[in-house]
Amino acid sequence: MKLKLNHIIRGLALSCSFFVLCTQRLSAQDSTNAEAQITLTFGEQDSVKQAKAVVTKNHAPLKGVDVIFLVKKSFGSLPLGDAVTTDDNGEAVADFPTDIPGDHEGNVTVLAKVEENDQTGELLATKSTNWGVPTTVKDRFDQRTLWGTAENAPITLVVTVVSLVALVWGIIIYMLSQLVKINRLGKA
Amino acid sequence: MEPVKIKLDKSNQLLTDLMPKKFNASGKLWVGLLLVIVVIGFFAYIRQLQKGLVVTDMRDFTSWGxxxxxxVFFVAISLVGSLVSAILKLANVKWRTPLVRISEIIAVAAIFFAAIIIIVDMGRPERFWHLFAFGRIQSPILWDVIVITTYLVVSSLLLYIPLLPDIAICRDLTPASSKFKKWFYTFLALNWRGTAQQYTLIHKCINVLAVLVVPLALGIHTVTSWLFATTYRAGWDSSNFGPYFVAGAFQAGCAGVIAVTYVLRNHYSLKKYITTKHFDNMAKLLVLLSLVYLYFNINEYLVPGYKMKTVDGEHLKSLFTGHYAPLFWSVQIFGMIVPIVVMLFKKGRAPLPVFIVSLMVVVGAWFKRFLIVVPTLLHPFIPIQNVPASWHTYMPTWEEWAITAASLAGALLVITFFVRLFPIISIWEMTEEQQTPQTDEQTNLYEAKA
Amino acid sequence: MDSNNNESNDSRRDFLRKGFVATAAVATGVGLLETACKDTKPKTGDKVKLLSPDGKIVEVDSSMINPAIPDSLLSKHNVREGVPGKKFVMVIDLSRCKNAGKCKSACSKMHYLPDNRSYIKINKMQDSDKASPYWMPTPCFHCDNPPCVKVCPVGATFKLTDGIVGIDNDRCIGCRFCMVACPYSARVFNWDTEYQLNITQMNEIKPHAACSTHVTGTVEKCDFCPTQTAKNELPDCVQACPNGVFYFGDEVEDVVSNGDETVRLSQLLKDKSGYRYLEDLGTKPRVYYLPPVNRQFPFKDAEVPPDAEGQTTHQSGH
Known part of the structure; x- marks a missing residue:
């Protein structure tokens, strides 16, 4: 019973906090600069991959806004160089480095971000692409090593120890059998 | 070979001299003293179980004390069993016969208490079974558990099997009126009748075990040295450590058997069997072993001392001129140099000087192990800082001293009770030697010198 | 499961003891000894059994259950497996450390350690007589060739897939071989039974599940705060440092962050000549250092606290 109750309480708390968070975010966008927008697109020029952000206000391009391009990572977002200022077309373009690690398929999440300012407020666009370098985790977890688990002991070590133990204990058991024999000889 | 014929009557002088005797007043005092020490140690251990290892002076840096x-001392002492009963046997040294059983019971008692003291050191002794349930063969501790268990069993067999004919003598000489004693000896004697076949079997067993115990004995001490040498610590990170430990163990064990032999010889009037010649021979052996140990000590301290690598240097300075210098030089001089010098002279190889020197070696050996374990831990790579002042040093608490003393007393108690129950010099082997034709040297050895 | 667990109350918080251990202990007849050795702490409360999503029964002290924390992630965290697909790594910038000590106090707090104790140490180091001393914080290095894990006789300390060297305090037998095997003195031992926390104190500080537990007579150490990292949050020492000394991240992503800046790990190590302490030991630490050059703070010696003395300096190995 306690278990269920606890889960219900947790669930409630979780959904409450989520709800609060959502409403906060919405209201922030609503109240300040709903007309300012940022869109993120990906393109390629001279075989250089580029991320392009377009900043508009009331559907008109906005010039002179600093846009930071970032790649989302576990413990923070990695900036792709310095901030890029939008041109007359409201465009800011950043070259996408060729060596950003992605997931195992090379997927990365790119962010285009405008820091809080009077003109636009805080703007953020997020988009995923497969431009990253696919990463595979080199896992030595199941290798037979000296630091491995008991099951992953190096074969040579296991064979050595087992054969030595078998040899010596074989002799010990033989000795015990001789004691039994001595005992039997005495009975006769 | 003809089976040994042992006369079970008053005319057999060997029986009168060698059969186990009841404790006299000093014997009772000795047992009482040891029992008191054991009881105090037991009390101290209960405290440690209740309060945790905080009752010791070990802390995060000196995590071993x-x-x-x-x-390590116990493991070292236990090596003597293989020395006297195997190596000297394989080298065909005849005079060893009266010393075999003494050294073998020392070996068994020491290795048994080595196992006990390691459980005392554990933070969670009740989880000892984890070693068997979750044991990792990669850990030198597991190798030590395996090799110590094996050595204990083989040493016990090496003690027990040659004891069979003597247990049978005890059984046969025990009057039927003392029922328990009769049952005890009968149970242990395994129907020993002294037939030719039975003698053939025990001779075979002793030969096999004597060969088997040598690599095991080297094994226990080498593996024990690896508990230290497999780490990176200054003073332990040495490929010399295995032979260094083995050499030290032989020296300590040899001294241990001499000391115990001397006491038994005087207390039980065994001068006829353990002669001055034995002490002379054992003293020469001890000189040899001390020289070997000295050689390894020079390697162990001179080579890193020549280089004085940073942390190694600090560790060595603490030994040579620092906090541990008085203890270090006492141990090196009185536990190694002085014994060598004294026993180089013929007068120094008389029983009493050899006994005193052996005691010095044994005490020195105990403190030497302290000097191997503790100063190294006080010199980690990253210097000890930001901890309470007391963590910079290590001085064992009364609980540690009491438990340690109890383990030593316990080992002595095992030896004492063994002597009380069984002939400490093998009656059948002495008879066998007397019945076979002897060389001149042996004849000299057993001439009554009293 | 085994209700006898109530009597061996040796964990103050995330009580994830496997019932098997207790059952087997009783079965092998050592229950008596366990009772003799058990901690003398007051009981914190009833144990509650929970069924985790992967079908494991976990037992938790009722006081641990804090409905305000949405930590449903935690029950999924297998103490012996680690976060899949990650290789955690830390970089410590020695040019920024001024021994503020916030990492230590955050560590003490989040791991329920007494004030004078933490898994991270700040050592005064000096590379040579003429060089200026500097402060070097040392957590556990979570080595990839870990000497401590090699020597553990019972697998109580082990390598996780995410690079972390973990400890199972319900497995540890307290032989302390790992402590002497660690060349960095990263490990500490729970020597006594006195140190305890009451329920009020525990509720003030939000519990980390799956971190090192405190069991008398067993070894503890820095665990890279697995509960935080599983949630993509930085470990507490990283968050607490006012000077951005600690970078933490994932080697697979090649990105580390100190909370303020997020940088490429390889670039950072290349640009600032990152090194690992005592590299020649071959332990392959997962903690890198950036040398104490172009320092942000002049070195100021710490006032020696009344309970610590004899601060010695030492050469570092880089």
């Missing part, structure tokens, strides 16, 4: 150094 005298329990571990005492463990």
């Amino acid at each position: 005298i329990y571990i150094s005492n463990f």
Whole structure:
């Protein structure tokens, strides 16, 4: 019973906090600069991959806004160089480095971000692409090593120890059998 | 070979001299003293179980203390069993016969208490079974558990099997009126009748075990040295450590058997069997072993001392001129140099000087293990800082001393009770030697010198 | 499961003891000894059994259950497996450390350690007589060739897939071989039974599940705060440092962050000549250092606290 109750309480708390968070975010966008927008697109020029952000206000391009391009990572977002200022077309373009690690398929999440300012407020666009370098985790977890688990002991070590133990204990058991024999000889 | 014929009557002088005797007043005092020490140690251990290892002076830096150094000491002493009963046997040294059983019971008692003291050192002794349930063969501790268990079993067999004919003598000489004693000896004697076949079997067993115990004995001490040498610590990170430990163990064990032999010889009037010649021979052996140990000590301290690598240098300075210098030089001089010098002279190889020197070697050996374990831990790569002042040093608490003393007393108690129950010099082997034609040297040895 | 667990109350918080251990202990007849050795702490409360999503029964002290924390992630965290697909790594910038000590106090707090104790140490180091001393914080290095894990006789300390060297305090037998095997003195031992926390104190500080537990007579150490990292949050020492000394991240992503800046790991190590302490030991630490050059703070020696003395300096190995 306690278990269920606890889960219900947790669930409630979780959904409450989520709800609060959502409403906060919405209201922030609503109240300040709903007309300012940022869109993120990906393109390629001279075989250089580029991320392009377009900043508009009331559907008109906005010039002179600093846009930071970032790649989302576990413990923070990695900036792709310095901030890029939008041109007359409201465009800011950043070259996408060729060596950003992605997931195992090379997927990365790119962010285009405008820091809080009077003109636009805080703007953020997020988009995923497969431009990253696919990463595979080199896992030595199941290798037979000296630091491995008991099951992953190096074969040579296991064979050595087992054969030595078998040899010596074989002799010990033989000795015990001789004691039994001595005992039997005495009975006769 | 003809089976040994042992006369079970008053005319057999060997029986009168060698059969186990009841404790006299000093014997009772000795047992009482040891029992008191054991009881105090037991009390101290209960305290440790209740309060945790905080009752010791071990802390995060000196995480191993005298329990571990005492463990190494016990393992060292236990090596003597293989020395006298195997190596001297394989070298065909005849005079060893009266010393075999003494050294073998020392070996068994020491290795048994080595196992006990390692459990005392554990933070969670009740989880000892984890070693068997979750044991990792990659850990030198597991190798030590395996090799110590095996050595204990083989040493016990090496003690027990040659004891069979003597147990049978005890059984046959025990009057039927003392029922328990009769049952006890009958149970242990395994229907020993002294037939030719039975003698053939025990001779075979002794030969096999004597060969088997040598690599095992080297094994226990080498593996024990690896508990230290497999780490990166200054003073332990040495490929010399295995032979260094083995050499030290032979020296300590040899001294141990001499000391015990001397006491038994005087207390039980065994001068006819353990002669001055034995002490002379054992003293020469001890000189040899001390020289070997000296050689390894020079390697162990001179080579890193020549280089004085940073942390190694600090560790060595603490030994040579620093905090541990008085203890270090006492141990090196009185536990190694002085014994060598004294026993180089013929007068120094008389029983009493050899006994005193052996005691010095044994005490020195105990403190030497302390000097191997503790100063190294006080010199980690990253210097000890930001901890309470007391963590910079290590001085064992009364609980540690009491438990350690109890383990030593316990080992002595095992030896004492063994002597009380069984002939400490093998009656059948002495008879066998007397019945076979002897060389001149042996004849000289057993001439009554009293 | 085994209700006898109530009597061996040796964990103050995330009580994830496997019932098997207790059952087997009783079965092998050592229950008596366990009772003799058990901690003398007051009981914190009833144990509650929970069924985790992967079908494991976990037992938790009722006081641990804090409905305000949405930590449903935690029950999924297997103490012996680690976060899949990650290789955690830390970089410590020695040019920024001024021994503020916030990492230590955050560590003490989040791991329920007494004030004078933490898994991270700040050592005064000096590379040579003429060089200026500097402060070097040392957590556990979570080595990839870990000497401590090699020597553990019972697998109580082990390598996780995410690079972390973990400890199972319900497995540890307290032989302390790992402590002498660690060349960095990263490990500490729970020597006594006195240190305890009451329920009020525990509720003030939000519990980390799956971190090192405190069991008398067993070894503890820095665990890279697995509960935080599983949630993509930085470990507490990283968050607490006012000077951005600690970078933490994932080697697979090649990105580390100190909370303020997020940088490429390889670039950072290349640009600032990152090194690992005592590299020649071959332990392959997962903690890198950036040398104490172009320092942000002049070195100021710490006032020696009344309970610590004899601060010695030492050469570092880089």
